[in-house]
Amino acid sequence: MTEYVSTTPGLYPLPDWAKDDLSDLKGHQKHDLISGDEGEEITAAYEEAREEVIGVQEEAGLDRIVEGQLRWDDMLAHPLAVHDAVETRGIVRYYDNNNFYREPVVQDDLGFSGDVANELEATAELTDGDLQAVLPGPYSLSDLATDEQYGDEAEFLGAIADFLEGEVDAFPEIETLFLLEPSLVENVPEDGQDERASEAIDQVASATDADVVVQPYWGALEEKVYAHLLDADIDAVGFDFVANQDDNLYNIQEYGATDDVALGLADGQNTLVEDPEAIRDRTEWVEGQLGVTEFETVYLTTNTETFYLPYSKYQEKLAVLAEAADLAEVTAA
Template sequence: MTDYVSTTPGLFPLPDWAKDDLSDRKGHQKGDLISGDEGEEITAVYEDAREDVIDLQREAGLDRVVEGQLRWDDMLAHPLAVHDAVETRGIVRYYDNNNFYREPVVTDDLGFSGDVAGELESAADLTDGGLQAVLPGPYSLSDLATDEHYGDDAAFLAAVADFLAGEVEAFPDHETLFLLEPSLVETPPDDGADERASEAIDAVAAATDADVVVQPYWGALDEKVHAHLLDADVDAVGYDFVADHEANRYLLQEYGTKGDVALGLADGQNTLVEEPEAIRERADWVFEHLPVTEFDTVYLTTNTETFYLPYGKFEEKLAALAEAATLPEVTPA
């Protein structure tokens, strides 16, 4: 019997009260203060906001609870942006949208940081199970960064993977790890590099006993990239059925996937809130077009991060996902 699990890829919007509090702190602008050593007042705001978003997920009934990544002003680049071996330089457009991040330039060996592990420790203290860790995948993190130390794309990717694996080893107990890999879609790796990307994901996944989900988004994977990703020793691959449902359906039809699957069915960037029944109907539409429809676990999630959304709409999206996972299978009209 298939287990439907409601979750998100994290990177939540700040609660409105937290935005107001942070804007009152002199000098706090996006990407300005988050360096890993914020002052006590800033730290207290983020701690209270973390508690709010964890309570919200519990109240909504989500099966997996994330820390929220509210401090990640640099989005997926955050784990490098706060690292001692990294210099943050100019402002760079975050993929093809109106968000920006500080360019992380790696200038020395990427040793252990512990920044994300510390966040998860705090989150674990607020949960009673169902904790989900969130990280950028190694390919996307290396794609967002600039290397001025390792000197070779392959060596740099391997170093980023080793860095992330070391961070994961320090995580508290967690049920699921989501590795977010939009760069696999946005700037797909060339021949040879696609296999190295899969090996890098393997290295990170091997650092945890939790179920590992690799979630690309903002489109569909190239067929060869998809094939190499299926070779990775992970539990599930995600498919963005908001940005490109036909191409992702084709990948599943032609090449299959892992024993578990993650379906990006709610729009993480659009304020229109999907009805729970519509989310389940979309899942059923996917399965109706597959030769094999038996999965051990189906993760129902937004297709992208949700920091794009107004907080009230974000709350409604979480509730819709949670309810969708509890509904019986339905047949689309």
Template sequence: MTERVATTPGVFPLPDWAKDDLADLKGHQKHDLVSGDEDEEVVAVYDQARKEVIERQQDATLDRVVEGQLRWDDMLAHPLAVHDNVETRGIVRYYDNNNFYRDPVVTDELTFDGDIANELEAASGFASADELQAVVPGPYSLADLATDEYYGDEDDFLAAVADFLAGEVEAFPEVETLFVLEPSLVENVPGDGEDERASDAIDAVTTAAPADTDVVVQTYWGALTEKVHAHLLDADFDALGYDFVSNHEENLYNINEYGTKGSIAAGVVDGQNTLVEDPGAIAERADWLEENTPAADFETIYLTTNTETFYLPYSTFQEKLAALGEATELTEVTA
């Protein structure tokens, strides 16, 4: 029987009180507060907010709990934006939406940083190792969001970003699951040859995780092209994520025509729309997915939002968590 696991790809909105507190501390936008070496008052706000969002996930009975990535005001660009050898410059549109991030310009070698590992260590005080889920940007997406002024070659830069992320992952405390977020595979489709190098880069990151950590590569904002999908399956990880909100037909086609991993992550809740899904409807979407992939015998289906949820008002975000948790409980009752 297929196990259904309720989770999210992380990168949450800040609680409203935390936004106000951070604004009061310096009177600046949050971009100005996140540098990697925040003062004690700023750290205290993030610590309390982290504790709150972990408790919200636990209250919603999610099976996996993320740290929340509340400091990631630059979204998936964050690990580079706080790196000592990276300069943050102009404000850049984040994919094709109304969110923006600071352009991380790599000016020297991408050495080990440990920023994400530190966040996970802080989260481990509120979540057990068997429920804790780590989140990292995928190397192709992180390289796509950044500007290179050091390596001088696209392939070398992608490999360097992959090595950097692999080093970060190796420093993680014990976690049950790792989500590697790769929207650029859909938004900026790699060309011939580049698709294979992207798969190799992802493999370098996913294989850096401990052998007993389940690794999910989550793609979103559409469907992978057939060639990119095929190359991605060559990388070593446990589950591939599909966005069934943005494009359920092509994602279903890829699974049935070309196969997939032994497990999948199904983006069945809209991470950007404020309409809150009914738990019963979410469970029905999971049933539909299994019914329409007759050749697949999934070990696990991770039921998740299709994208990050930092786009949502905090109250709506909490309602979406509750709906996901209840939907998974419904499937357990009816199984």
């Protein structure tokens, strides 16, 4: 019987109090931030905010607990933006929306960082729930970065994959790893590059015994990209059914799917809060469209990060996902 798991792709909005406090603190410590030192007060504020969002997830009843990525001011570029081998430069538009990040320019060989592992270690101390790690996928991270060290697109993607593999290898025990790959949709890899992207994802996924979910979003993967992605040794592909139902269904019907699947059925950017019954019904609809296909695990999630939402709406979305998974379990039984 299918197991339904409620989770999110992470990248949560800051609690309202933390936005105000951190804005003031960062304004006073601008020089320290440029040099990479967040300072004790900023660190303490992030720690308090992390504890709060973990509590929100537990209260909602989510099946997987994420750290929240509240320090990730540069969004998916964060693991590079805080790396010693990287210089952050001007502000760059994050794909085609109104969020921005500092351009990470790789100027030296990418060695081990441990930044995300440290966040996960802190999270593990705060919860007894099943832990889920969140990382940018290697293709998206290479797409968002600028290379001034390796000099070759394929070599740079390989270096990013090596870097992420090392980071994952340092993680504490986790149940699930979400690799976020919006660039697979937004900046479609060309012939040859699509196969290398799949190989890079496979390399990162192989660094953990946890279940690995690759979640593209803001649309559907092109057919060749999807077919190559299925060659990677991953447990699930995520589908953004908010942005594109038809093409995502076509990919599954035409090329098959992994044994597990992540369904992005709640809108991570829209303040309208769905009913749990509606999410359960959409889940049944997707499964019905696929006929005989039955997944071992179905992850019910928002289609994108919830960073864009007001804090109260993000809290409501989490509760909806948890209840929808419970309803799906009951219906399936």
